[in-house]
Amino acid sequence: MARALIVGGGIGGLTAAVALHRRGRQVTVLERAESLEPVGAGISIAPNGQRALDVIGLGDTVRELAAWQGPGGMRTPGGRWLARTDSAATARRFGSTLVLLHRATLIELLRAELPADAVRTGTPAELTDPGDVDRPATVSTPTGEEQAELVVGADGINSAVRGTLFPEHPGTVYAGFTTWRCVVPSGGREFAPHETWGRGLLWGTHPLKDGRSYAYAAATVPPGGRAPDSELAELRRLFGSWHDPIPAILDAATAEQILRNDVRYVQQPLPAFHRGRVALLGDAAHAMPPSLGQGGNQAIEDAIVLAHHMPGDADPGPALAAYTADRLPRTMDVVRRSARTGRATTVRSRAGVLLRDAMIAGVGRFGSSMMLRTFDGVLDWQPPERTYAARPDGR
Template sequence: MDVEERRSAAVVGGGVGGLAAAVALHRAGWDVAVHERAPALEPIGAGLILWPNAVRALEVLGLGDGLKAQAVALSGSGVRRPDGRWLSRTDGDRVVSRYGGPQLAIVRAGLTELLASALPPGCLRLGTTVTDVDEGGPDRRASIRCDDRLVPADLVVAADGVNSRVRRALWPMQPPAEYCGYVAWRAVVRAPATGSGAASETWGRAERFGVVPVGPDQIYVYATANAPARTPRADELSELRTRFGRWHDPIPALLDAIEPGDLLRHDILAVRPSLRGLHRGRVALLGDAAHAMEPNLGQGAGLAIEDAVVLAHAMAGSAPVAAGLARYDRARTGRVARLARQSRLLGRLTQSPSATVAAVRDATVRLAPDRFALRGFDAAATWRPPVPTTQEQS
C-alpha cells in the first residue's frame, strides 16, 4: 500500500490546540492518536475569551452547541483606570453586528473536556512522553519516539506548547521562546455575578487587571505586571494584593476570593522572530509551538483552533501530505505573524512604565468614539474557516 494511503496522524500535546487538531483530523478521515505526557487531562488553567473567529472554528468541529451550553456570551467589554473611571466601553450587540457573533467566555477546563469528548475511544495516550521526532520525507513516514517505543505516522502535529521540544529538534536555528518582560497571574474564583455580564480590563502603569464572567458564580481574573522572570513562589497572592488591592471595586473583593492553590503565575514568552514555515517534512507545528505570542488580543487559544481547522482542511482527501502541509503554511504564516506584531505593539503600550506614555494612551482611548473601539480587532475576529470538503462534511 502506498505510504500516502495509510493516513495516520500522531499529535504531540493534549492542550487545546492538540485536541482541536485531533478532532479536526478525525473528522477529515484520519486515524489519530494524541500523545500527552500528563497522566490525566487535569482541570488546570483558568479562563478563556473566544472571539467569533474561534467560535466559528469550533462550529466547524461540530462543537458549537456544546460550547454555547457551557460558555457565557459577554454583554460587553471595556477599559478602565485604577480609580474605576471608564476609558472605553463596547456593547456586546456591537460585537455581534460587526463580527456575526458574540464573544464567549469559558473555563479552560470546560473547553478541554468538550474537545476531548469529541475524540474516538482510545485516541488519548496519556502519560506518554515524546522524546524524539523524525520528520520523514515524501516517500518515508515520519515517526515519534515515546519513551522506548517508535511510533510511525503519515503526519506528526506538534502542539507541545511554547517550549516545544519538536520545534527545538527540527528548527535548531530558531531562537528559544523569548521572555517579554512581564508576567501574568490567572485564576477562576467563586464570586457573586457582577450583574452586567460584561468583561473589563483596567490599565495602570505597567500593570493590568482583567475581570471576565465565565459562569453564574464564576469570575475569571487575570493580571499582568512588569517583573523579572522567575519560578512561582508561595506568596504570589500577597504580591497581587500589594499591587492591585487598592484598585477600584470589585478588584479587592475578587482578590480576597482567590484560593492560593488556584492562582497560576506564568512568565510571558513569545516565539521571535516568527517562523517562516510551519512544517518540516511530515511534521506540522500548531498553536503556541508554532507562534506563541503575547496574550494581548485574546487570540492564543483561538489561533490554535484555527490552525487545527485549516490543517485538517488542507490534509483532507487523498492529496499528498507534502502538498497539504504547503497549503497549511500558505494559509497560516502570514496571518499569525501579523497578529503577533499587533499583540506585541499592544503589549508595549499597556505595559509601558512611562507616565507620559500611559497618559497619552489613556487619553487616546478615552477620546476615541466607542464605535471605533473594535476596529483594532478586525484582523483577528473577521476570519472565517475554509469551506469544508465533502469528506469533512460527512
C-alpha cells in the same frame, strides 16, 4: 487508513485530532501529563475561533456558554471608565460576541468528540525522524517507536518538536511582563467585564457562565521572579487598592489557585510551520502575548486549516506547504499586533500613561464601533469551508 500522531493534548492538539478524525484519519494524541485536566484558567473564544469550531460542529455549543450580554470596557485603577464596549456591537461587526469559559470545559467538549482510545496520557513523545516523501515520520515514546503519515507538533510554547525541526531558530523571547491567572467563585456578585490599565500593571475580570469569575493580571517585572511569600499576597500588594470588584476577587481566591507565568513569544518567525511530514500549530509555531486573547483562537484556526489541506493517503508535503502559506503570514501578523498591544498596556511612565489613557478615551467617545475596528483582520477570519462535522466519511 492514514494515521496522524498529535504530540500534545491541549486545545490546539485536541482540535486538530477532532478535525483530522472527521477527515477520516486514525488519530492518536500523545500527552505528557497524566491527565487532560488543563493547568490553566479561563480562555476567551472569539468570533474567529467560534467559526473555526463551527467546522467540527462545536461552535454553537460554545456560544451557548456566553455569560455576559451587555456592556463592558476599559477602566482606570480608580474605577473611571476610559471606554465602553458592548457585546451587541461585537456581534454586529463580527457575527458573534466573545465567550469566556474555563479551559477545562473546552477540553472536555473536544475530548468527547474523539474515540475512547484516541488519547494516551502519561506518554511523553520525542520526534526522532520528520519523515519525507518516501518514509513516514517517527516518534519515540516510553513503549517504543511509532510511525505515522502525519505528525502534528502541538506541544506548546517550549515545543521540543519545534526544536527538532528547526534547531537553528532562537525560540521565544520575554515579552517584558509576567501574568497571573485564577478562577474563583463570584459569590453571587454581578459586574461588567473589564480590563483596568495602570502604570505597568493590568487587571481583567470576567464572569463565567457557571457562576465563577475569571481574573488575570500583568505587571512589567524582570523574568524569573517569584513572590517572597505567595503570589496571592503579591497580587494584593499590586492591586488590592484598585476598584471594585478587584479586592473582592482577591478575597475569594486562595494562594493555590494563582498561576504565575512569564510571557514569552516567538518574535522571529519560523521559516515554515512544517518540515517533512510534521506540522507545527498553536504556541509551538507562533506563541504570542495574551494581549489580544488570540493564542487559543489561532491554535484552533491552525487545526481547522491543517485538516482542510490534508489529503487522504497521499504524500502530505504539498498540503503542508499550503498550510504554511495560509497560516504563517496571518499568525505572525497577530503575534505582532499582540506584542504592540502588550507594550501599550504595560506603559510605566506617568506621561506615557496619561497619553495612552487620553487616546483610549478619545477613541471611546466615538462608541464601540471605533474600538472594535482595531480587531478588523483578526476577528473577521473565515474558515476555508463551513463544516464537515456531519460527513460520515470525513471527506
